[in-house]
Amino acid sequence: MRFPAKFVWLILWTVCVAEDCKEPPPRKEVEILSGSWTEQTYSEGTQATYKCRPGYRTLGSIVMVCKDGKWVSLYPSRICRKKPCAHPGDTSFGSFHLAVGTQFEYGAKVVYTCDEGYQMLGEINFRECDTNGWTNNIPLCEVVKCLPVTEPENGKIFSGALEPDQEYTYGQVVQFQCNSGYRLDGPKQIHCSAGGVWSDNKPQCVEISCTPPNILNGYPVISKEIYKANERVQYKCRPGFEYKERGETICTESGWAPVPSCIEITCEPPHIPNGFHTPESNKYRTGDKITYHCKEGFFPEIQGNVAMCTSSRWSPTPRCSLKPCGHPVIKHGRLYTSRYIPANIGRQFYYYCDQNFVTPSLYSGGYLTCTRKGWSPEVPCLRQCIFDYLENGYIPYSRPYLQGKTARVYCYNDYSLPDNQNTMLCTENGWSPPPKCILV
Template identity: 50%
Template sequence: MSFLSYAALLLCWMYCTAERACEEPPPRRVKEVPTEIWDKPPYPHGTQVTYSCRPGYIKLGRIVFECADGSWKQRLPLAECRNKPCGHPGDTEFGSFHLTSGSEFVFGARVEYRCNDGYQMLSQRNYRECQANGWSNDIPHCEVAKCLPVQAPENGRIIMTGAFELGREYSFGQVVNFECNAKYKLVGSKEIICSSNGKWNSDVPQCQEIICDVPEILHGSVRSPKGSYKESEQLRFVCDEGYRYGERADVQCTESGWNPAPYCT
């Protein structure tokens, strides 16, 4: 073999077995980033790059990438950046929370709070997020549900149980009872309850004047009838020939109607 042929083979072997440089910059990852700016490739075989963690992550071990025969490879595979822990997000009185994002209290996690039955969220935000510098915003606050004050119906009054002040807000579970003045009857619910949503479970009742209309009496008629009768007023009636009073000839107007019921038999 001539000298020139041998030299050519030697050069070919050296070129083919040479370790290649990296033609791309070191990889930028989700959690890790190179500590320096690497933007002028190529980089010779054996070049090492040290990485640091992005905000919100903590480093476990020394993270180093090395150019090995044209590609970047991590020297210590177990070294990594992990999500930074935020610790417990904090409990709220009269409420609870649950994770809605993530499975641990680490960077990127989100917890949402909800109030117990009968309590309302006062805070504008019902959640906290684990951020790079810790939990966002304050712990949400729950307060017992409040119902607006109520007024006594016209010709009626409020009967309170317990030391409650009229004209003040009422709390969840409190009950307000109503009563009408004499000669008036209650139309609606006798009591209303402050519900867990901060609203009364029923409207305030009304007090209506007790009025009895002139009755139609089969086989009888009313003596000197008026247009209507108020409570306690009496009505007299007579029966036709051949009929007699059912109980008595005079009946009284009551809240439930005429008592006793007028009829002829």
């Protein structure tokens, strides 16, 4: 029987080219080889099927085929991937974190922790993503508790507890208060800590007592060894010292109040308007003296110019006042009365002017006033000149002129006032020159 040449050639090529494969690779990491593979070699085209290990999955079958002496994947995109797990679940008053893995998938492990002040019920604090989902139950957190607290002897407690002698939960605070006459020896309050123990020991209430007060620069009026709460002690200060607040102190829970103290009596440098003092110092002690001087126009308000630092400060108070006005000099006049002179600033006195003299207001009398600059007016009485006659001249309209004023003169022809003057001045002694025109 004869075969076509092409067929013979194909048979020969197949025999020459085709190569068997050894047993399929186990791929044990995520896959399991199906079936029994006991032969030494496997012919071209043989197929091996794999299943995913527990905890892994894929879509479709994973098949390897013998080709050219090697096992190659028939469906390269089909691989075994880790099975996912749902959210592991939150726990109240706690949280979790991924301890193994980066996603919620087979092999992942989450560890739970409780918030501060809470503790876990049981010893298992984790869940693992297994072939059938998460292992273990979600851990539970319960609030930390502290043992009951009893009232201290001679005291009482305040808290948020509804029932006495009950357990306290994390964060709860207990406050302590002692009965009258007692004080706390220890903390005023304690709280239930995160470790389930109280933040401090319970305080005691001890009787309030005070030893005799130590008074610097002073001494108690009556003293004894021990004082009870609210007992009072009166004390005095030594010479040159004074009470800081008052001369009495009370025994209290925190000791003597106010703290008894005697401070040195000192005086600040005096402020003397319109004056100055010697010697100068930043502070003066009791008994120190100063001498003060007043500026021109001022004088010490009381007799003498020495002041001393005393418990009531400067005595007498150094003060400079304006100088009073002395007895006025009234030329061509007189005072109605000279009582109350020297006079203080602002004081007024009535005065009279002599004949032919008037006040600056053209009256026969007026008021002198004591001012900072002295008596006012300075010239109380002024000469009054009457121009009612002119020898060898024209008689003007008669009217009075005050001292210091001038009057114009009109003489007849060939007549004139001395030195060819044409005015007369009213002076203290009358007209100058006299109202007389002389031949020139």
